[in-house]
Amino acid sequence: MYPYTWLRDNCQCPLCTLQSAQARSLLLSQLDIHTGVDRVQVTDNNKVSIVWPDQHTSEFDPEWLRKRCFSSAARQALQEELFLNSKTITPRTAIWQFPHCC
Numbered sequence: 001m002y003p004y005t006w007l008r009d010n011c012q013c014p015l016c017t018l019q020s021a022q023a024r025s026l027l028l029s030q031l032d033i034h035t036g037v038d039r040v041q042v043t044d045n046n047k048v049s050i051v052w053p054d055q056h057t058s059e060f061d062p063e064w065l066r067k068r069c070f071s072s073a074a075r076q077a078l079q080e081e082l083f084l085n086s087k088t089i090t091p092r093t094a095i096w097q098f099p100h101c102c
Contacts, residue, residue: 002070005033007050010068011058 009024009031011017016026032053039051047059067078 002065002068004035004037005031007058007060008032008035008052010060011056012060013056013058015056016058 016024018025036053037050038053041049043049047061050058
């Protein structure tokens, strides 16, 4: 489950995103924080299509949504993927013993 406002704010269409800068062009002042949806469907190319009350349409790739899932398990998996932890550091750490000199 994804909050409607979050989905609308993360629309990747050319009207909402400056592709050259990979940045949002939708201003926060243009975002209706109380938005709902008019229609949700899966397209022929397996994307989630949302039609908003202002008739703007957003399409989301399921894998993109899955990576940004709000569940605790998904957040934990993403943290493990993005951040170093003892599982990734310890097995690769080499310890070298050097004899004292002098």
